[in-house]
Amino acid sequence: MPNNLPGAGELENRLLAVLSTQLFEHVRFGMEATQNYGFHLAEYLPSSDRLSARRPLVYLINAKYIKDFKKAFPERDKTDLIDSQFIAEYLRFGKLPHPFEANNRYLPLQRLVRYRYHLVKNTERETNFFLANLFLKFPGWVQRRPIYGCSK
Template sequence: MPNTLIVGIDISSQSNSIFFIDDAGNHLLKKPFSLPNDQQGANELIQRVIHCLNQYNLSCVKFGMEATSHYTWHLHLHLASSSELLPYKPTFYVLNPSIVKGFKKIYTFLPKTDNIDAIVIASIVSGSVN
């Protein structure tokens, strides 16, 4: 039975594309969503993560994010310092963009979009290919 929420985040200067799967590779959303890359967007992400954890009765959370210049650092720090996420034992995976690009090659005929990259990043962290 899955117990971990995996959050894949493709980060850009203005917005973040986000996707949720569980540790069995099950997609917990129909499609990725975007939030602004600012404090308000980060706070909303925390609330959505907690909602999903509760909805699916999951006890842990892992965040995967592509290292995109300095934009990753701010979100990573904000999530890591969240007292609301602390009970879910958050762990973080900051991925080199070349790893994401290489891993994406196993998916045939996918476009290069931030939404697709969020799904791929979540898959890398979970260790599953769906």
């Protein structure tokens, strides 16, 4: 199933087919919070008019929590199907984060802050790489730390 609007519609149709055969009061969706891959689906599912009767809740779960949760079970292969089963088990287990709420007001700021963090880390990495190479030619000069603001 593609990760786009038609794919979300297909998922919605499949969910409605399953939900029509069962007596579920509400539906909980669990997704690993991996950058932007699930953002649109996490925004689409709770806002779906067709699913609104089931009060859908979407939980974006840190992948580290799922990884740690898997350690409590016998070792299994890492596939998407098995990972989804562990996420479902995590949802059943409880202690869930707050349900996802699309807050488009702060999304641009969030993206800018993450981009700034990325730029700072890259600048730090490149500065350290430069100093390591400079040390090969001028070891005494680099040890006096003429370039301020670099780590180590």
